[in-house]
Amino acid sequence: MTHTHVDELDRIELDDGFEWRPVRRRFDIRAFGVNAYAPGATGQVVEEHSESALGHEEIYLVLRGRARFTVDGNEHELGPGQLVFVRDPSLRRGAVALSDDTIVLALGGRPGVAHEPSAWEAMFAAVPAAREGRWADAIRMHEAALAEQPASAPLLYNLACMESRGGWPLDALLHLAEAIELDPKWAAYAAKDTDFDPIRDEPGFPA
Amino acid sequence: MSDGYQVLSLDDLERLTSTDGELTLLPLRRTIGFHPFGVNAWLGANAGDRVIERHREQDGDEELYVVVRGRATFTLGDETFDAPPGTLVHATPGTLREAMAAEDDTVVLAVGAKPGEAWEPAPWEDFYVAFAHRAAGRVDEGRAIVADTLAQHPGTWQGPFNAACFEAVAGDDDAAFEHLRVAVERAPAIIAKYAPDDGDLTRLHGDPRWQELFG
Numbered sequence: 001m002t003h004t005h006v007d008e009l010d011r012i013e014l015d016d017g018f019e020w021r022p023v024r025r026r027f028d029i030r031a032f033g034v035n036a037y038a039p040g041a042t043g044q045v046v047e048e049h050s051e052s053a054l055g056h057e058e059i060y061l062v063l064r065g066r067a068r069f070t071v072d073g074n075e076h077e078l079g080p081g082q083l084v085f086v087r088d089p090s091l092r093r094g095a096v097a098l099s100d101d102t103i104v105l106a107l108g109g110r111p112g113v114a115h116e117p118s119a120w121e122a123m124f125a126a127v128p129a130a131r132e133g134r135w136a137d138a139i140r141m142h143e144a145a146l147a148e149q150p151a152s153a154p155l156l157y158n159l160a161c162m163e164s165r166g167g168w169p170l171d172a173l174l175h176l177a178e179a180i181e182l183d184p185k186w187a188a189y190a191a192k193d194t195d196f197d198p199i200r201d202e203p204g205f206p207a
Numbered sequence: 208m209s210d211g212y213q214v215l216s217l218d219d220l221e222r223l224t225s226t227d228g229e230l231t232l233l234p235l236r237r238t239i240g241f242h243p244f245g246v247n248a249w250l251g252a253n254a255g256d257r258v259i260e261r262h263r264e265q266d267g268d269e270e271l272y273v274v275v276r277g278r279a280t281f282t283l284g285d286e287t288f289d290a291p292p293g294t295l296v297h298a299t300p301g302t303l304r305e306a307m308a309a310e311d312d313t314v315v316l317a318v319g320a321k322p323g324e325a326w327e328p329a330p331w332e333d334f335y336v337a338f339a340h341r342a343a344g345r346v347d348e349g350r351a352i353v354a355d356t357l358a359q360h361p362g363t364w365q366g367p368f369n370a371a372c373f374e375a376v377a378g379d380d381d382a383a384f385e386h387l388r389v390a391v392e393r394a395p396a397i398i399a400k401y402a403p404d405d406g407d408l409t410r411l412h413g414d415p416r417w418q419e420l421f422g
Contacts, residue, residue, distance in 0.1 A: 002296065003288065009295075029271060030322035081218060114323050
């Protein structure tokens with residue numbers, strides 16, 4: 001299918017309380033980042049975040065309903081056809097839906113470089129499988145994303161989380177070590193991450 | 208608000224009609240200065256108006272169209288379908304696509320770029336805006352955009368060819384022939400194919416310089 005409707009997309013409610021409706025993955029778009037969001041249990045529709053890590057410029061367009069955006073500490077209430085363009089990746093931004101049917105379309109990418117699908121998409125996509133304890137499925141989704149981005153520390157780290165919880169301690173230790181080798185900050189995260197409780201006492205677990 | 212972000216409505220954007228009067232562009236990307244990839248909105252003010260040009264993106268852009276409001280009838284390849292607000296249409300390069308407004312005040316967002324390449328603003332956007340300014344009587348403003356575009360995209364045939372069209376309609380024949388000559392130097396076969404049928408250049412056909420270029 002080359003066309004669909006925002007209400008026919010997958011709906012993945014994430015722990016932060018918003019619902020991700022994957023657009024880029026749906027069509028396997030390679031040239032740019034695009035996704036839709038709806039309010040989850042908490043009414044959040046755009047996650048509170050900055051784009052510092054990815055350096056993305058982002059456009060948030062309200063397709064339906066109403067949302068209160070907070071950008072860099074300022075509030076803006078937007079309706080259909082209104083948008084926020086956040087040029088500065090370091091600015092904190094997020095939005096709360098003011099009506100249940102709100103849909104926000106998010107478009108993002110980094111200027112001057114060829115677009116690469118963001119690693120977080122595979123991790124978000126694996127959330128339902130992980131929630132239901134289908135560890136092999138969650139792991140497969142991470143492996144597919146790693147085949148395209150083998151040097152993604154967040155993907156390796158998250159894969160290690162799935163393997164730890166799913167009962168593959170040796171794989172978990174290996175992939176956690178690879179993530180930490182790429183970026184040592186993951187060692188500090190691992191120290192506090194309950195996902196690693198099953199392997200914390202294994203020899204070779206990073207202190 | 209800070210310099211790092213901007214809030215606006217698609218209704219705040221200029222409404223720029225194409226030279227043939229068929230299309231209305233809401234120039235989102237240029238207005239906000241977005242550089243990661245192409246993004247613009249197109250308006251069908253009345254039911255029956257064309258919203259998305261019939262084209263194929265032969266140069267390799269993949270595109271996503273999003274119906275923001277109103278309602279459109281899309282054609283993608285062999286398929287024609289009704290597209291209410293919230294419809295997402297993905298078109299791979301080479302696929303024929305077009306959309307007509309099925310209701311008044313239909314707005315479609317178009318997003319596009321080539322996979323695997325860093326995106327750069329395409330000259331069509333500048334020329335579209337320049338031609339719309341000229342049609343609205345803002346000739347100097349349009350000419351300044353043409354000059355900028357030529358400087359930003361040196362060595363193409365499309366730049367000088369479009370500049371020739373701009374000047375031919377604006378009434379500066381000398382400038383038109385100067386641009387046309389550069390275009391012919393860069394792509395003789397392509398220009399010989401397109402120039403004779405281009406309505407913007409018809410007025411130049413009687414000029415001896417036309418004979419020199421195209422015999």
